[in-house]
Amino acid sequence: MVGGAAVVVVLALVSLFVGVSDLSVADILRGDLSARDAQTLLVSRVPRTVSILLAGSAMAVVGLVMQLLVRNKFVEPSTAGTTESAGLGLLVVTLLAPAMPLAGKMGVAAVFALAGTMLFLTILRRIQLRSVVVVPLVGMMLAGVIGALSTFLAYRNDLLHTLSSWMTGDFSGVVRGRYEMLWIVAGCAVVAYLAANRFTVAGLGEEFTTNLGLNYRRVLALGLGIVAVTSAVVVVVVGGLPFLGLVVPNIVSLAMGDYLRRSLPWVALLGAAFVLVCDIIGRLVIHPAEIPIGIVVGVVGAGLFLYLLLRRPSGAR
Numbered sequence: 315m316v317g318g319a320a321v322v323v324v325l326a327l328v329s330l331f332v333g334v335s336d337l338s339v340a341d342i343l344r345g346d347l348s349a350r351d352a353q354t355l356l357v358s359r360v361p362r363t364v365s366i367l368l369a370g371s372a373m374a375v376v377g378l379v380m381q382l383l384v385r386n387k388f389v390e391p392s393t394a395g396t397t398e399s400a401g402l403g404l405l406v407v408t409l410l411a412p413a414m415p416l417a418g419k420m421g422v423a424a425v426f427a428l429a430g431t432m433l434f435l436t437i438l439r440r441i442q443l444r445s446v447v448v449v450p451l452v453g454m455m456l457a458g459v460i461g462a463l464s465t466f467l468a469y470r471n472d473l474l475h476t477l478s479s480w481m482t483g484d485f486s487g488v489v490r491g492r493y494e495m496l497w498i499v500a501g502c503a504v505v506a507y508l509a510a511n512r513f514t515v516a517g518l519g520e521e522f523t524t525n526l527g528l529n530y531r532r533v534l535a536l537g538l539g540i541v542a543v544t545s546a547v548v549v550v551v552v553g554g555l556p557f558l559g560l561v562v563p564n565i566v567s568l569a570m571g572d573y574l575r576r577s578l579p580w581v582a583l584l585g586a587a588f589v590l591v592c593d594i595i596g597r598l599v600i601h602p603a604e605i606p607i608g609i610v611v612g613v614v615g616a617g618l619f620l621y622l623l624l625r626r627p628s629g630a631r
Contacts, residue, residue: 318583322367325590329363330355332594334602357490365493366485366593366607367586369548369555372499374585375578376544377559378566379506382517382574383537384435386449387567388623390559391427391545394453397556398460399430400542400549401481405464409471420495420550427549428542430460447623483553483608485593496551499544503582506540510574513537517572553608555589557615562588564622 335354377390384394391397403426407419414422434453441452461481468477506513516523516533523530548555562585563577570577589607592614596605 315579315583318580318587322583322587322590325587325594326363326367329366329590329594330359332597333359358488361490361493362485362488363590365488365496365552366589368496368500369483369552370558370586370589371582372496372503372544372585373548373555373558374562374581374588375503375506375559376541378563378574378578378581379513379537380431380541380559381563382513382572383534384438384449385517385519387564388447388450388560388619389453390557390563391431391541392554392556392558393450393457393560394434395430395456395460396427396434396541396545397481397549397554398457398464400424400427400546401477401554402426402430402460402464402467403546404480404550405467405473405477408473408476409467416495416550420546423546423550424543427545428538430456431538431542479553480549481554481608482606483548483555483611484606485552486604486606488552493551495547498547502540502544505536507575507578509533509536510578514572514574517574553606555608556612557619558585558588558611561615561618561622565618 333354335350373391380391380394380396381387381389400423403423404419406426407414407422411418434456437452437456438449441448464477465474468474512528512533515526515528516530516537520530523533563581566577566580566584570580589611592610593607596607596610599605
């Protein structure tokens with residue numbers, strides 16, 4: 315764990331010095347920064363790096379929680395319609411109450427995200443044969459329907475560009491004063507860790523959970539609430555980060571199993587490291603321009619997702 319944390323710290327330090335404006339490590343160590351460089355560091359680079367750490371770790375954590383509750387390794391907010399539902403909620407509140415404070419818009423997005431996730435679970439309960447692959451396909455079809463509805467509303471109200479910016483993760487606009495709501499997802503991750511044992515038991519099924527004396531519906535409501543709030547906050551502040559909550563928990567589970575209390579810190583660390591690496595790549599590939607983080611995460615995450623789908627157990631024929 316110490317080694318993993320050290321890797322994340324190194325990546326975070328690299329992130330601070332990647333960008334159009336050149337910052338000197340020597341000047342920072344000597345405390346000899348110009349006013350412009352100090353403003354770049356404190357107003358832009360540090361908030362951006364902190365937001366990457368918070369969003370990356372939190373989305374990975376809620377992906378693991380969602381997989382346990384749904385009992386499927388190929389489910390996460392972007393493959394269950396949760397992210398798209400949050401975007402739809404943000405679009406609706408923008409159309410109906412554009413002057414609403416950001417916190418209010420986030421609350422509406424969270425309600426829509428929760429409703430979309432509940433709709434996904436309702437559809438799953440009505441499917442008799444649920445293979446490992448069918449469940450995420452159902453979620454992706456639901457996400458497609460919700461995304462089509464959002465696109466139609468945005469087209470009719472000349473908000474297509476705005477909707478695209480919401481659903482494509484991008485940290486380039488993160489500055490001091492515009493990222494602080496992401497600390498909410500840190501609180502959600504802490505709650506998920508404190509309730510880790512309950513989520514682990516709930517992942518064994520409603521009957522088993524009830525036999526152990528736990529209220530399955532309350533545990534499910536808590537988990538879905540964490541997923542909805544985290545997804546909504548991340549969409550509102552930085553946009554969508556597809557496949558992050560799917561790939562990272564699966565990689566950790568392959569090495570450590572499904573015991574949430576033990577694997578959760580590793581999922582958070584790997585999620586933060588994954589997003590840091592993707593963000594650095596996005597800033598370097600076409601430097602001085604920048605590829606939005608949502609595109610880089612989507613390409614890398616989709617490739618890993620396909621690998622996990624096609625992967626055969628050792629010795630399988």
